[in-house]
Amino acid sequence: MAVILAGGIGVRVGLGIPKQLIKIAGKAIVEHTLEVMNASGVIDEIIIVMNAGAIDQLTSLQNDERFPKLTRIIPGGETRNDSTQAALAALDDDPNTKVLFHDAVRPFVNERILDECVEALDHYEAVDTAIPSADTIIQVDSASHITAIPNRSVLRRGQTPQAFRLGTIRRAYALANEDKTFHATDDCGVVFTYLPDTPIFVVDGTPENMKVTEPIDVHIADKLFQLQSASLASDVAMPDLTGKVVVVFGGSYGIGASVVEVAREAGADVHQFSRSTTGTDVRSRGAVKQALKEVFAASGRIDAVVMSAGVLRMGPLTKTKVKHIESSIETNFVAPVVVSRAAHKYLKETGGQVLLFTSSSHTRGRANYGIYSASKAAVVNLTQALAEEWAEDGVRINCINPQRTRTPMRTHAFGEEPVETLLDPRQVAEVSLKVLDSGLTGQIVAVRVEEAPKVQ
Incomplete structure (x- = not known):
């Protein structure tokens, strides 16, 4: 008792x-x-x-x-x-x-x-x-x-x-x-x-x-829940996603493409959308709604929606064109809002999950890409807020924080870097699928370079 x-x-x-x-x-x-x-x-x-x-x-x-x-x-x-x-x-x-x-x-x-x-x-x-x-x-x-x-x-x-x-x-x-x-x-x-x-x-x-008693204890407890997900990388086998329907926005390259590949290997019915392959603009509410509608019509269900699209432009704020500032905010923050909102009604039927992506820069603004890091911080707050909003509906939402991953976007921004200092996109994708298969919600799951592919 x-x-x-x-x-x-x-x-x-x-x-x-x-x-x-x-x-x-x-x-x-x-x-x-x-x-x-x-x-x-x-x-x-x-x-x-x-x-x-x-x-x-x-x-x-x-x-x-x-x-x-x-x-x-x-x-x-x-x-x-x-x-x-x-x-x-x-x-x-x-x-x-x-x-x-x-x-x-x-x-x-x-x-x-x-x-x-x-x-x-x-x-x-x-x-x-x-x-x-x-x-x-x-x-x-x-x-x-x-x-x-x-x-x-x-x-x-x-x-x-x-x-x-x-x-x-x-x-x-x-x-x-x-x-x-x-x-x-x-x-x-x-x-x-x-x-x-x-x-x-x-x-x-x-x-x-x-014991959660003081205001600081709430913040410590939140971090401890994140640390509990450490077993996702090393101790948990890759999930069997047979019969699951996964939608990936931004699935044409980088981490998104790896998520598509690994999810298919796990048996999922995967549908990927991007501007380059399907002409889907993730910033457009109509385009996102149409993509999800098509998947539901074809498959009859949606179990997970992954939003991995992003854009990183380098340069001082005062020298960045306004249209590029707006584009960065729209792609890195508004698009996750649009995708999450549109996905909710489908995921409510299946008890499914939205999976977003942030960056290690979300914890502290970085010079020359402040708009990007600020947008990624907003994605973290969005994840935690929606986890509470959607708990009664049985819809989960989590956020992957991959540190220094070898993607075309990073190479374009930072140039060539030592391979041993970067995560492979597949490592991030494997952790992402384990999160999708877990009961977690509201978590910001960091995949660290130093201990790849461990999660903290």
Whole structure:
């Protein structure tokens, strides 16, 4: 049994909504946490204890086919301890039931931690999760004077899950409720204080098992979700796309052409469009709509739409012609907007995905191609925004960030470069197909030259 504690109101995170409902990588944080719990082989049932004022925002999850182990969503109390006791009141009467309490805003808990917590309950009545402290911990008094510096080697930073035999945690809270001075910040603290003879075993956590509490944590969590896609290149086999219909805009050369080639090798029915081969201008709403309409008429479905077309012009802004500035913005940003908008209705029917492309220059504007890098930064924001907008429709959208790839566009802009410093377009295409076959959404997946074809 797992209890996900989602009673927080998110004051510190400062986004105006309960922190567990903040969306990262296209899903609310609590959904990410729920996915991990639901996938665990050691968890049979899940209860969510939700902030009573926002409980209606989670009711749809209870009938969601993604979470068959989720049986109840109940209102929490004013404090964490109140929420725990609300869950205890809802559980069965078997004192030997194994129950895990986990923060909804720790979405990076892994299978190993869950397994070890449950296994430890075969030998202990209470289990905590913690990691060593990398910082020196000091103790201060009311005047902010240091009064003690504990030995760091014996200190740990507490995390969740915390696991208990049901009878033990109930007994600890029964004693706590008789104490008018009772105060604890977590459930192991209740056992430690009121059942001092009960040993509490500690399972090793991970630094990634962070709690999203402060505004900066949201940004860190977003990056950690991107890092989770590292296995796409090395650990995941090329997908079988037999029966899938893939549309590639900008498929005549470079990365787009490689995507077409690799997708066909994977068994997909691939349709490619470009200005040079089909006369399709990706900046034209009418041309894009007509292309998708033709594919749907011929194939009856569209499962993925890839937009790889782009243009890179070098030169100082003050010396760049206005028509070239406009063309760059239209091709590199407006076109992805046009393609994404037109693709949505087809992908909604298949639960499909849009795949866009950005550049490593999106993180910082580069001299002499500022319009390009600014447009690519806009594509990143577009990806993340649409992932949230389209989550309820089941339409996914991701963005590939290939660093220094050997394409005609790059060669034209930068000239010949050492081959070993560049990605091969096929490497990028292979990662792209793995992303298309994944459940990811809202991700900016970087394919790095240094570790090609790894993904971060």
